Amino acid sequence: MGKDVVTRVRQLAEEMGLDAVVAMSTANVTYVGGFEVPSQSLVPSRLVMCIVAAGSGSCQVVVNIEESLTRTESALDEVVAYNEFTEHPVDVFADTLRSMVPKKGRVGIELAHISAEAYERLRTRLGGAIELVDASELFTKARIVKTAAEIEAIRTVARLAHAAHYEALAETRPGDTELDIASRIISNLLGAGAEHVLRLVVGSGDRSWHANPAATSRVIEAGEMIRLDIFASKDTYLSDVARTAVVGTPTSEQADIWKGLLELRRTAFDMVKPGASTAAIYNRYRSGLEELGFSPINFLGHGLGLELHELPYVDRYSDTELEPGMVLSLEPYVMLPDRNWGFQVEDTVVVTEDGVDVLTDVHSDEELISVPLGAR
Amino acid sequence: MGKDVVTRVRQLAEEMGLDAVVAMSTANVTYVGGFEVPSQSLVPSRLVMCIVAAGSGSCQVVVNIEESLTRTESALDEVVAYNEFTEHPVDVFADTLRSMVPKKGRVGIELAHISAEAYERLRTRLGGAIELVDASELFTKARIVKTAAEIEAIRTVARLAHAAHYEALAETRPGDTELDIASRIISNLLGAGAEHVLRLVVGSGDRSWHANPAATSRVIEAGEMIRLDIFASKDTYLSDVARTAVVGTPTSEQADIWKGLLELRRTAFDMVKPGASTAAIYNRYRSGLEELGFSPINFLGHGLGLELHELPYVDRYSDTELEPGMVLSLEPYVMLPDRNWGFQVEDTVVVTEDGVDVLTDVHSDEELISVPLGAR
Numbered sequence: 038m039g040k041d042v043v044t045r046v047r048q049l050a051e052e053m054g055l056d057a058v059v060a061m062s063t064a065n066v067t068y069v070g071g072f073e074v075p076s077q078s079l080v081p082s083r084l085v086m087c088i089v090a091a092g093s094g095s096c097q098v099v100v101n102i103e104e105s106l107t108r109t110e111s112a113l114d115e116v117v118a119y120n121e122f123t124e125h126p127v128d129v130f131a132d133t134l135r136s137m138v139p140k141k142g143r144v145g146i147e148l149a150h151i152s153a154e155a156y157e158r159l160r161t162r163l164g165g166a167i168e169l170v171d172a173s174e175l176f177t178k179a180r181i182v183k184t185a186a187e188i189e190a191i192r193t194v195a196r197l198a199h200a201a202h203y204e205a206l207a208e209t210r211p212g213d214t215e216l217d218i219a220s221r222i223i224s225n226l227l228g229a230g231a232e233h234v235l236r237l238v239v240g241s242g243d244r245s246w247h248a249n250p251a252a253t254s255r256v257i258e259a260g261e262m263i264r265l266d267i268f269a270s271k272d273t274y275l276s277d278v279a280r281t282a283v284v285g286t287p288t289s290e291q292a293d294i295w296k297g298l299l300e301l302r303r304t305a306f307d308m309v310k311p312g313a314s315t316a317a318i319y320n321r322y323r324s325g326l327e328e329l330g331f332s333p334i335n336f337l338g339h340g341l342g343l344e345l346h347e348l349p350y351v352d353r354y355s356d357t358e359l360e361p362g363m364v365l366s367l368e369p370y371v372m373l374p375d376r377n378w379g380f381q382v383e384d385t386v387v388v389t390e391d392g393v394d395v396l397t398d399v400h401s402d403e404e405l406i407s408v409p410l411g412a413r
Numbered sequence: 414m415g416k417d418v419v420t421r422v423r424q425l426a427e428e429m430g431l432d433a434v435v436a437m438s439t440a441n442v443t444y445v446g447g448f449e450v451p452s453q454s455l456v457p458s459r460l461v462m463c464i465v466a467a468g469s470g471s472c473q474v475v476v477n478i479e480e481s482l483t484r485t486e487s488a489l490d491e492v493v494a495y496n497e498f499t500e501h502p503v504d505v506f507a508d509t510l511r512s513m514v515p516k517k518g519r520v521g522i523e524l525a526h527i528s529a530e531a532y533e534r535l536r537t538r539l540g541g542a543i544e545l546v547d548a549s550e551l552f553t554k555a556r557i558v559k560t561a562a563e564i565e566a567i568r569t570v571a572r573l574a575h576a577a578h579y580e581a582l583a584e585t586r587p588g589d590t591e592l593d594i595a596s597r598i599i600s601n602l603l604g605a606g607a608e609h610v611l612r613l614v615v616g617s618g619d620r621s622w623h624a625n626p627a628a629t630s631r632v633i634e635a636g637e638m639i640r641l642d643i644f645a646s647k648d649t650y651l652s653d654v655a656r657t658a659v660v661g662t663p664t665s666e667q668a669d670i671w672k673g674l675l676e677l678r679r680t681a682f683d684m685v686k687p688g689a690s691t692a693a694i695y696n697r698y699r700s701g702l703e704e705l706g707f708s709p710i711n712f713l714g715h716g717l718g719l720e721l722h723e724l725p726y727v728d729r730y731s732d733t734e735l736e737p738g739m740v741l742s743l744e745p746y747v748m749l750p751d752r753n754w755g756f757q758v759e760d761t762v763v764v765t766e767d768g769v770d771v772l773t774d775v776h777s778d779e780e781l782i783s784v785p786l787g788a789r
Contacts, residue, residue, distance in 0.1 A: 102710065151529050
């Protein structure tokens with residue numbers, strides 16, 4: 038995806054009158070550089086900067102230990118490395134930037150991601166000649182509409198995540214722990230070609246309704262609910278697919294809630310098309326859920342791509358007009374703390390030229406998943 | 414670990430004349446709050462702040478969707494939630510902070526982690542009465558010496574990671590992909606009780622010498638080298654254990670290099686004790702490796718805990734006097750790009766009152782690991 042993205046980012050920089058734009062957040066570095074610098078998120082002091090100049094020229098500034106890998110994988114023209122122990126990354130970045138833009142240039146950087154300390158050091162090192170402006174909007178604009186390659190990457194990982202739910206739950210029995218389920222899911226995902234499992238939500242029993250609980254050694258018992266949400270990646274793009282199960286046969290009340298959520302999902306899918314209002318989709322969902330007697334959380338969905346939550350949100354407070362190429366994860370969700378019940382069904386769709394394309398495979402899930410009570 | 418840590422952080426804040434100290438980075442939020450806020454690293458806009466006031470009082474500020482989980486798990490006295498869509502986290506944080514410290518208070522924050530944008534907003538919202546100073550040194554000082562509970566957490570995950578290398582490589586055969594190995598390692602780790610696998614380094618053949626390559630679908634062939642490094646977590650503490658294998662029988666040259674690395678490892682272990690100089694340990698390693706005919710990278714090791722690289726470094730440029738409770742990952746590493754060979758052996762140790770305690774189980778690895786050529 039690298040070269041297309043560089044072209045797109047350069048074009049937006051030129052439209053905004055910038056001499057260069059710089060990615061520094063993990064997601065935007067991955068987006069612009071075309072690969073994930075391995076230790077960027079693991080060792081926060083190893084700053085990475087991707088500079089795309091207007092006209093021509095691009096450069097990735099990385100820690101010396103990852104210089105060779107970056108030379109092999111980066112989509113950018115040049116790689117400059119700093120010595121982790123003797124040079125400050127910001128100094129090397131500032132000097133590189135100065136060599137790539139006019140003396141009184143205007144450069145977009147991520148003010149919501151560069152640290153206060155790094156920003157101060159950068160301004161001092163640049164000596165005031167170069168004007169720094171916020172580039173958040175540029176990256177949002179670039180990333181909110183996905184390229185065909187990005188959509189296919191998201192489709193691939195969404196389908197892997199969808200299948201992993203069903204495979205792992207089919208093998209689950211009462212007496213298993215949440216970690217047993219997590220282990221099966223991850224093994225399935227990696228065996229099927231996923232690269233990372235960033236996080237798994239595995240909430241059973243009184244943890245099933247909480248947002249985002251990680252798997253623990255809690256033993257799962259008959260009659261309990263299990264809520265799963267899979268955040269995995271392939272080719273650096275993420276899945277966000279959630280399903281719900283009950284251990285044993287669902288009660289009719291549980292089956293009805295699930296059926297209600299699937300109807301709300303269908304309605305939401307049907308409303309997704311170019312020109313549609315995210316507020317209208319949220320409000321339709323909200324009133325539908327309230328008719329079922331439940332209170333919705335503040336959002337039904339969100340963009341998905343290199344990050345778990347991207348724009349646009351489908352929420353109570355904002356409104357975005359959908360455009361072809363926007364990718365959404367939609368997640369009808371009911372939390373019932375008093376019952377120890379949590380229900381969630383989450384799928385990923387892309388806005389097409391005339392409607393919606395559902396990227397997850399939703400044909401097999403008309404019934405609430407039942408974990409068998411018998412022996413494996 | 415929560416309450417002990419809060420006491421320690423509070424004491425350091427008081428010693429530094431602060432009215433409160435605030436954790437904002439993922440690692441320090443996890444350290445002070447005593448648990449990992451699930452979406453902090455996945456959704457960067459969901460800022461989390463842990464405020465520890467001098468004297469008494471502590472509060473965790475989180476996104477509303479994770480309020481219930483935080484109330485269940487946080488070690489801090491209070492939880493304050495902001496509405497993700499209608500409130501800026503910094504505003505809620507600033508107002509909470511103001512209610513916890515004197516009008517002209519002095520507060521430590523992480524200037525290397527708060528964004529330039531958030532810092533500007535915080536200063537505006539606080540109106541200049543509260544003095545903000547950098548708290549990096551406080552957190553470094555707190556975390557560089559581990560508590561007994563932290564050491565046991567690191568020992569547990571180090572042993573899981575160590576075992577996972579041998580188990581996964583015993584099942585590996587020529588024709589497997591790097592992803593096959595990754596899948597086995599992760600399955601073993603989670604089955605054994607690890608919580609997350611943050612990243613795996615799986616580099617085979619011409620990728621074996623690079624720093625930090627992720628697993629790919631590259632097929633492994635007879636005669637190639639495989640270098641693995643496992644970054645997994647349990648109870649939020651990390652492993653960093655690396656091993657090397659050759660597919661088939663090692664050549665005598667390969668066996669000799671491995672033996673040389675193990676001798677350098679032994680020498681390093683023997684030098685670790687209270688009062689020892691990290692520079693002396695690095696220099697002994699460097700000269701030993703040079704005697705073998707190889708060039709060392711700039712560091713032999715680093716602290717390990719909630720983050721992959723913590724202080725102290727054992728490197729070419731700095732010098733730290735070791736103290737009991739410091740945890741080090743030591744990683745003799747030889748990169749031979751011209752041969753497509755990468756050798757690494759990495760283990761974790763803790764400085765004790767009178768020497769060293771090796772946390773990984775190093776008894777079983779006297780020979781370079783050989784991946785069998787036959788059928789599984």
